[in-house]
Amino acid sequence: MMIAYKAFAPDLSCTSGGHRFQYREGIWNQEPAADCAKRGFHCAEDPLDCLTYYPNWNHSVYYLVLAGGDIHEDGVGSRLSCTKLKLVRKLDLKEFVAHTLYFLMEHPERKRNCRIKQDKGKAQDGFVIVQGKKPMAKGNLGDVLGLAREASDHPEIVEIGLFVIDGKSRLPGIWYDVQGNPLGGMNYAEEAAVNDISA
Numbered sequence: 001m002m003i004a005y006k007a008f009a010p011d012l013s014c015t016s017g018g019h020r021f022q023y024r025e026g027i028w029n030q031e032p033a034a035d036c037a038k039r040g041f042h043c044a045e046d047p048l049d050c051l052t053y054y055p056n057w058n059h060s061v062y063y064l065v066l067a068g069g070d071i072h073e074d075g076v077g078s079r080l081s082c083t084k085l086k087l088v089r090k091l092d093l094k095e096f097v098a099h100t101l102y103f104l105m106e107h108p109e110r111k112r113n114c115r116i117k118q119d120k121g122k123a124q125d126g127f128v129i130v131q132g133k134k135p136m137a138k139g140n141l142g143d144v145l146g147l148a149r150e151a152s153d154h155p156e157i158v159e160i161g162l163f164v165i166d167g168k169s170r171l172p173g174i175w176y177d178v179q180g181n182p183l184g185g186m187n188y189a190e191e192a193a194v195n196d197i198s199a
Helices: 047-052 093-106 188-198
Strands: 002-008 013-016 019-022 041-044 061-073 079-090 116-122 127-138 144-150 157-164
Touching: 002 013, 002 047, 002 079, 041 047, 041 061, 047 093, 093 127, 093 144, 093 157
Parallel strands: 116 127, 127 144
Antiparallel strands: 002 041, 002 061, 013 019, 041 079, 061 079, 144 157
16 A cells, blocks of 8 residues: 555546546545556656646645555656555645655655756746755745755755745745745845835
């Protein structure tokens, strides 16, 4: 059994092996065989890989799942196919980013998903994940910032940060480091004053 992630249409249906399957919560959904290219229930170890198939956060739902039964992996990203799948919990955007950061920490040797920005990134579609020696990120109101700081001499993640641009403790348009500190020398009160003057 493996912990994985899966995206669905809002009604929890999904195309599987050429047919539409209606998933149900609280039970083991079952298929007769697993093959990443043809059949079975598809999911991924890396949450970000779900966005390859369901890229629009506003028109999809994302779940933490358990993959069981026969499990097949083909080396395409972190995707896998299984004969048994159980929906554990629906993830909101902040939880989705948190699970992605955890995946990065647990698998520093894996190839990085193309949606992860190197060193510096601005949020798009509601979030950004930045990895690097001194990662920095910024976003608009409501965006989620995920930062992963690497060790100075190797790519292992040694610190992570997860913040929401709430307009109070984190402000729109300001670069933040992995500890949530604003970059540029101003504190939160000073930044708020500047934003009030600019408005």
